[in-house]
Amino acid sequence: MFLILNFYFENFQSEEESNSLQKKIQTIEAELDTVQEQLAEANTKLEAKEKAAVDVSHFLSSTIALDLLAREVLHVIEKF
Secondary structure (H helix, E strand, C coil): CHHHHHHHHHHHHHHHHHHHHHHHHHHHHHHHHHHHHHHHHHHHHHHHHHHHHHHHHHHHHHHHHHHHHHHHHHHHHHHC
16 A cells, blocks of 8 residues: 555656746747747847948948049149
8 A cells, every 4th residue: 555655656756847947848839939939029120220331331431432532533623
């Protein structure tokens, strides 16, 4: 009789441990989902900022090129 009770007790403990582990797994999976969503949002924001930086870089390059061209034109005009 003791062996049977011991067997049931061990199975009960294993079931409790299993339930506990399943709850922990569900919690971790939920946290993972949240972190993945936050990462996706951060990546979207980063891509937008990178595009803006490229646009600014192109604008500055164009502005510098126009400034150099204007200086050359003024230099040519000054020769006349």
